[in-house]
Amino acid sequence: MTDGVFEDPANTREEILAATYRCLRNHGYADLTMQKIGDELEQSPSLVYHHYENKDALVIACLEYLLEHFEGKLGRGRVDDPQDRLEEMLDWWFATDVDNDWHAFLTTVLELRAQAVHDPDYRAHFTRSDRVFKESLAAALRTGIDAGVFQECDPDAVAETLQTVLIGAILRRSSTDADVWLEEVHGELERYLESRVYKN
Amino acid sequence: MTDGVFEDPANTREEILAATYRCLRNHGYADLTMQKIGDELEQSPSLVYHHYENKDALVIACLEYLLEHFEGKLGRGRVDDPQDRLEEMLDWWFATDVDNDWHAFLTTVLELRAQAVHDPDYRAHFTRSDRVFKESLAAALRTGIDAGVFQECDPDAVAETLQTVLIGAILRRSSTDADVWLEEVHGELERYLESRVYKN
DNA sequence: CTCTTTTGAATAAACGTTCAATCAAACCCA
């Protein structure tokens, strides 16, 4: 689901973003150097400075690019049943198979959140990105409520809660060794939805 | 609740840990330099190397010290009513007043979790620390179940879930500007506990 | 006098960033 975003770069700027994305995904932010981006690009690191102000501006541009791409995709869910649709969205985040690029990138996003602690540009990005994903969850909830298949819950509050759990799970998964708790949390989340959102 | 941990250092090693803690709390990990630790200590940075292997070993020693301190405190809750006790534990993490040292330190812990992505020593620490806090939550739940005031829920699963929400909330709070969602999530967490844990 | 503690200066590596210098292509004008 992640890949395919940068599959056909239209110009040098996009090629740089694509290379940055691959570097971030493969090596993480801590090991991201302009040299590595240059290697991935098979061009000189200094070329990057012709197109982007500096390293962090580049990384943020990459995040923004991805976010815009997702914004385009999020609206068009093909699944009709609201419950299936919501579950699909949760599974996307929970994705349990560890050895894939998507999970690697989610881990890197955490490193970038740590930058947001001190860097207002990163903060601004994640503020916006949280809003976007929360809205997409809330929209799915509203659809179900309007269709009469979900309870009359507060879609904004539930969406924020779901997102908080998902982000917490990703953080814990990326920063600890154990994984057993993940299924337990997934199960509890299911129970929460059953009591608060789904109708039985 | 945090302060008081390092209030009376017994020796140079502990003084160094205390200085490290204050630096982390006040400036965060990204801006932590041996120089700053030396300044806080009012001694030369090179002194630190006489007592600790290197910078990260020092930081981890500081985290371990704090964790041991908490392990000692967590058992002795003075509150008798299990529900009050649980709520107290949650409030401790949720602590909404932003301008305090405790919240600043929680934010720094996130930066350190980001290190855990690549550094096995940090990973080992957070694996252990998650276990400790989860166990203390699970213990509180079991107390309530055994006393018959909580439902027959799965204390481990609920504890893992609570911790995941709390960590997610801290991460979101530290890496974004908006804060409105926090109360919504707190409210939903309350509803979850009502449906799953508390008896009505 | 000896052992530990403490210091200041020096080391060394890593990186982001700058910049003057090429090169190719597009563009313009006669």
Next chain:
DNA sequence: TGGGTTTGATTGAACGTTTATTCAAAAGAG
């Protein structure tokens, strides 16, 4: 059309800064 000019892309080498870390020597305690 064609020669000269402008523009943008690209490079390699160098700069400068930041920081963890080392170490030989001074200071201090017992």
